Amino acid sequence: MSSTNSGIDWTESTWNPATGCNKVSQGCKFCYAETMAKRLHASKNPRYYNGFTLTLHDDLLTVPLKWKKPSVIFVNSMSDLFHEDIPLDFIKRVFDTMNKATWHRFQVLTKRSERLMNLAGEFNWTPNIWQGVSVEDGNNTFRIAHLQAVPAKLRFLSLEPLIGSVGDIDLTGIHWVITGGESGPGCRPCKVEWLREVRDICIQRNVPHFLKQLGGFPNKRAHEQALLDGRCWREMPDELSQRIINKKEKGEIVESTLFNS
Numbered sequence: 001m002s003s004t005n006s007g008i009d010w011t012e013s014t015w016n017p018a019t020g021c022n023k024v025s026q027g028c029k030f031c032y033a034e035t036m037a038k039r040l041h042a043s044k045n046p047r048y049y050n051g052f053t054l055t056l057h058d059d060l061l062t063v064p065l066k067w068k069k070p071s072v073i074f075v076n077s078m079s080d081l082f083h084e085d086i087p088l089d090f091i092k093r094v095f096d097t098m099n100k101a102t103w104h105r106f107q108v109l110t111k112r113s114e115r116l117m118n119l120a121g122e123f124n125w126t127p128n129i130w131q132g133v134s135v136e137d138g139n140n141t142f143r144i145a146h147l148q149a150v151p152a153k154l155r156f157l158s159l160e161p162l163i164g165s166v167g168d169i170d171l172t173g174i175h176w177v178i179t180g181g182e183s184g185p186g187c188r189p190c191k192v193e194w195l196r197e198v199r200d201i202c203i204q205r206n207v208p209h210f211l212k213q214l215g216g217f218p219n220k221r222a223h224e225q226a227l228l229d230g231r232c233w234r235e236m237p238d239e240l241s242q243r244i245i246n247k248k249e250k251g252e253i254v255e256s257t258l259f260n261s
């Protein structure tokens with residue numbers, strides 16, 4: 001899967017120069033990318049001949065340069081760009097494309113925050129690159145400090161699936177926070193007080209907060225049903241991305257796929 005309109009509420013398209021991954025922490029338990037990759041493998045999609053085993057797609061490295069319409073692009077929704085088996089040279093080529101495609105915004109999200117921090121000095125952090133880390137509970141807040149050491153112009157947190165309290169997190173140098181519960185069969189509960197705790201810190205620190213969904217199965221309570229204390233929280237860090245969200249809410253952007261972290 002190289003690109004498509006995305007069903008992720010807070011992005012527009014996906015670009016997957018690498019696919020496949022392996023699990024690193026509890027947040028990976030019901031990895032959506034794994035489920036999708038296995039499904040695509042079973043349907044003989046040639047990109048997924050390896051299933052969910054890490055696979056590099058060199059021929060997709062420059063694809064966003066051909067997309068002329070400015071877009072918000074989620075990078076590697078089907079993998080983790082800082083996976084230990086993705087060579088530095090390959091990651092540099094991903095950055096090279098992002099550096100050249102200045103008309104797009106690229107969102108990169110990882111759970112391999114230590115590798116991200118250690119390699120960060122190797123890349124050119126043009127302002128169109130948003131770098132984030134996933135944190136699912138209080139055991140993984142160390143990833144925030146790793147992200148704070150990265151010289152990206154826009155740093156964000158994805159607290160999804162939120163499966164425990166993250167406590168009193170430090171949002172210094174963080175420009176955007178996404179929260180959400182887990183959905184699908186077997187999903188773990190997301191307590192409203194955990195969401196409220198994050199919401200309140202975002203308000204105190206004046207950081208935009210995007211509550212994607214409350215979680216649950218079979219009704220995951222997303223979109224207009226994702227109410228926290230009587231209202232939706234769907235704030236984006238800049239004007240263009242906020243416009244995209246507003247368009248999605250009005251049904252002007254068709255959603256077709258989902259993402260992972």
Ligand code: SF4
Pocket residue numbers: 021022023024025027028031032033034078079080111260261
């Ligand atoms: S893609 Fe993300 S959620 Fe899935 S196994 Fe890799 S790190 Fe975990």
